[in-house]
Amino acid sequence: MKFKRILTCALTATILLSNLIPLQGIAAPNQNNTKIETQTKVLTDDAKSGMLHGVKEPSAETKEWAKKNMKKIKAIKPNKVGLDRIKKVSPNINMDKVVPADIGDELSTESQNTEASPTKGSAPINTTNSIRAASASTSSTSANVAAASTISTLTGSSLPNYVDNSQLDCFPPIRDQGGIGSCAAFSTTYYQLTHMTGLALGWNTKDNQDNTNKMSPKWTYDFANYGYDSGSNETDIYRILQENGCATWSDFPYSGDKTNPINYTQICQNKAVWENAFRYRIKECGTVPVDNVSSNKDQNLETIKNMLVDGYVLSFACMGFDFNSGYVMNDPSTSADDSFVGQCEVICMKSGPYGHQMTIVGYNDDIWIDMNGNGTVEAGEKGAFRVADSYLNSFNNGFYWLSYDSVNSTSSVPGFIAPPSGRTLS
Numbered sequence: 507m508k509f510k511r512i513l514t515c516a517l518t519a520t521i522l523l524s525n526l527i528p529l530q531g532i533a534a535p536n537q538n539n540t541k542i543e544t545q546t547k548v549l550t551d552d553a554k555s556g557m558l559h560g561v562k563e564p565s566a567e568t569k570e571w572a573k574k575n576m577k578k579i580k581a582i583k584p585n586k587v588g589l590d591r592i593k594k595v596s597p598n599i600n601m602d603k604v605v606p607a608d609i610g611d612e613l614s615t616e617s618q619n620t621e622a623s624p625t626k627g628s629a630p631i632n633t634t635n636s637i638r639a640a641s642a643s644t645s646s647t648s649a650n651v652a653a654a655s656t657i658s659t660l661t662g663s664s665l666p667n668y669v670d671n672s673q674l675d676c677f678p679p680i681r682d683q684g685g686i687g688s689c690a691a692f693s694t695t696y697y698q699l700t701h702m703t704g705l706a707l708g709w710n711t712k713d714n715q716d717n718t719n720k721m722s723p724k725w726t727y728d729f730a731n732y733g734y735d736s737g738s739n740e741t742d743i744y745r746i747l748q749e750n751g752c753a754t755w756s757d758f759p760y761s762g763d764k765t766n767p768i769n770y771t772q773i774c775q776n777k778a779v780w781e782n783a784f785r786y787r788i789k790e791c792g793t794v795p796v797d798n799v800s801s802n803k804d805q806n807l808e809t810i811k812n813m814l815v816d817g818y819v820l821s822f823a824c825m826g827f828d829f830n831s832g833y834v835m836n837d838p839s840t841s842a843d844d845s846f847v848g849q850c851e852v853i854c855m856k857s858g859p860y861g862h863q864m865t866i867v868g869y870n871d872d873i874w875i876d877m878n879g880n881g882t883v884e885a886g887e888k889g890a891f892r893v894a895d896s897y898l899n900s901f902n903n904g905f906y907w908l909s910y911d912s913v914n915s916t917s918s919v920p921g922f923i924a925p926p927s928g929r930t931l932s
Contacts, residue, residue: 559825560689561922562785563735572741575791576616579809581920583607587674587705587817595666610704612816652878667842669814670892677705677819677867678720680904683896684762686770687737690863691723691730692896693821694743696760697865699752701782701819703786709740717755724760725753725783728772735770740823741862744791753779758904770806794820800908800918802871803870803888807910811869819894820866832875834907837883842872851875851890851907854917866908868892873907879923886911887916 559641564572578761586590586606593601671677678700683692698781704711709719730738746752757779761769774780794809810820831852852874873890874883890907898904911917 507800562739581614582812583612588815613791644658667871675710679714682898685764688727688741691727693863693865695726721756722755722758749790753783783897801885837874850901853909865894
């Protein structure tokens with residue numbers, strides 16, 4: 507059997523968000539109260555430990571490797587997943603002659619040739635904020651059927667209002683990193699690599715008891731932390747995945763018990779495991795810029811949305827501890843948001859010394875939260891990314907919403923004042 511080589515389009519999260527860790531005992535939402543409160547998380551001991559040693563700032567060598575090896579994603583063609591979704595929402599678009607791109611052949615990229623940004627916790631491409639994504643690629647020897655497609659990147663009304671790739675068969679169940687600072691490995695390896703490998707090879711990874719089709723965060727974390735439970739940098743992990751591949755969870759099991767050093771210092775000595783891991787190397791990684799988002803249909807969101815429509819998931823890093831969050835509210839002009847009302851949505855954060863890595867699995871243009879508390883639905887308040895965390899008890903069973911506005915260096919919402927110490931990005 508020919509194994510496909512995985513492409514990680516690591517939409518590098520220059521988005522620096524809060525450590526969205528378990529929120530204990532949070533009160534039920536009051537739909538009559540539109541005020542956004544600053545939430546201070548009550549953390550378990552394991553969560554505190556994991557957050558104290560989460561995302562590391564990249565070394566000079568890591569930044570140099572990123573500049574040479576991480577691609578800038580410019581455009582995306584639809585694959586079969588994307589075309590099927592587009593047909594459902596845009597039946598009037600003639601796609602009879604469209605040939606879907608192979609998984610991983612959808613991307614148009616270019617080399618990064620700009621100076622590294624000072625932003626923490628990311629492999630930056632320029633001064634524009636950016637996010638990391640993961641995709642899967644066929645072998646370089648496969649036919650480039652994507653070139654036959656008559657549709658390139660889609661825009662506006664051609665895209666679905668709501669996409670949730672965590673519902674695809676290839677996205678694994680939410681798992682808990684425990685007290686070890688392995689969030690970057692969980693996002694890039696367990697979620698991204700498992701998902702994108704499954705998307706390329708047709709895996710169903712939903713069975714939580716079957717670890718033969720899930721990638722091990724222990725494999726990458728124990729390589730990337732230099733022998734200490736002191737966190738890791740996502741770019742180092744992508745380099746490991748590109749050069750060495752990854753073992754499955756069944757071949758190299760993960761434990762979040764921080765009391766046993768073998769759980770974060772072990773390097774595999776088994777030849778058969780190494781040989782199997784080598785089959786799951788990533789082809790390349792890259793970045794997608796995002797900033798200046800003023801509405802849920804802003805064209806600056808379209809590259810990320812196109813990737814999510816194609817089934818990709820995106821990894822991003824955050825720095826901080828306290829964050830501003832509220833609950834999804836009911837926009838009376840639509841019923842599309844009704845089933846999400848009352849779920850947690852993060853809109854911005856306070857900067858801090860802690861690092862965390864998470865995974866964007868989808869988006870929803872209909873989500874609304876009244877950020878400025880004036881009771882009016884405004885363009886900048888609409889829309890949010892769906893995020894998967896590596897703590898089972900965080901937010902909505904490991905998921906939460908992250909407002910589009912949070913990616914902006916400055917909020918586009920009139921009258922909304924961010925915390926004095928900053929927004930989600932820094």
